[in-house]
Each structure stands twice: as structure tokens, then as C-alpha cells.
Amino acid sequence: MTDSRMPVLLENVSFRYDGRWILEDVSLQIEEKDFLGVVGPNGSGKSTLLKLILGLRNPQQGRVLVYGNRPGETQGWIGYVPQHLAFDRSFPVSVTDVVLMGRLGRTRGLRRYRPEDRSAAIEALRDVGIESLRERGIGTLSGGELQRVFIARALVSNPKLLILDEPTTGVDIGTEKAIYELLKELNRKMTIVLVTHELNFVSAYVKRVACLDRRLVCHPTDEVPSSLYDSLYLAPIKMVRHDHDLDA
DSSP states (O other): OOOOOSSSEEEEEEEEEEEEEEEEEEEEEEEETTTEEEOOTTSSSSHHHHHHHHHHSOOOOEEEEEETTOOGGGGTTEEOSSOOOOOTSSSSOOOHEEEEEEEGGGGGTTTTOOHHHHHHHHHHHHHHOOOOGGTGGGGEEEEEEHHHHHHHHHHTTOOSSEESSSSTTTTOHHHHHHHHHHHHHHHSEEEEEESSSSSHHHHHSSSEEEEEESEEEEHHHHHHHHHHHHHHHHSOOOOOOOOOTOOO
């Protein structure tokens, strides 16, 4: 019997696109309150793995379960922050309005947002530390502030599982550290799956690392062999822990 408390279960999953296998025989269990970092070279299947969990793709072989259900049956249980979110920053919309978009699946038809939707938006903004920006126009925000807005939008439905696809792309190192600290705090109450290329930050925040290049090998963070990273990236990779303050 499948344990419905397990956030994600992949069993012998393979996915093919345009005649080419993107993922081959991938098995993965993600436990409650896990913080999993997914790493691998470009084209290794990382985004495809996320799409399978989200129910945006179906495997040709194997099965994917999210809390014991098919991924498409878990609306509201998953918060998702995509890698490149197309967004016109000149559009006259406030931070709160953007976060409220994450409640669209919970509203009925074309009705206006309910008071509980707005309360949830304010709480999500508070969780990511930018409640004071709620009335600001989206075009006035810095890159780091904008990324927090998108994380708040993913949180506003009160998900059990948060999935992020390279959330620190294009931000400076100080903002990057702040976002990872935020995710570490959020991990106290939810499961997190994170695709990243920032190996120098991974070891200080995630609990396990899934190394993916069509096939998947998963390790606790402190047991990842450097030779495995070398084989994935075709070049020596030096793991750097960031347990100390960056300014030290």
C-alpha cells in the first residue's frame, strides 16, 4: 500500500521526447520535510523531472505519485516557482495582486477574490519578509524582491510541497544567500525540491542531493563524492561549504 504521507514517489520512471530518452529508470523517494537539491548539467532532465512531479508530463514507463495520488489530482498541494517567469514589469499591478494570482485555483469562476484570499496573500508576503512592499508596483522591485514575490505567490495556496526551478538565477550573491536562508526557514514546515546550479551553496542548505544525468543518484549532502560531480559536469568541481558568514 502506498504511504499517502510521502510527498513524492517515483518508481522506475523513464521519459522520452522526440525519440530521445530524457530520463531513464529513475526511482526517488522524497520524505516529509525533506529539502532536496537536484543538480546536473544542462539537458540532464532536471526540468523534466519537476514537470513529472507537477503532472505537466506523463512518463512512458514507471509511475509518479504525490502524496499517494497521481500528480494531476493534487491541486493546491504543490507550490511552484518556475525558472523563467514571463512577466511584464511595466504592467501596472501591485505586489499583492501578483501574489493573489496563486489563489486563482481556489476562487470560483470569475468572482472577485474573497477576504480569506487577501488574508492568505498578506500572510505569504509576511512569510517571505516583504509584507511592507504589498502596495508597491511590481516594476519598482529589485531582482531579489521580485523573486520573493514569486515565492510568496507559490506559498499563498498553503502547499505541502514547494518546488523551485533555479530560483536564484540572475541575482547577486547577497540576495542568493538571503533566498536560501528563506528556503531553509520554510523547510521547517514544508517539503522543498530545488533545482540549482549553485553547488557552492547547496551543501549548507539542502539535506540531500540528487545528481541527475538521465539517470539519478541520490546522496545525503555530506556524503556526495567529488568524483560524482566531476563525472556529471565533465570538469573538476570543488565543493565549498558556506556555514560561515559571507562577510567573515
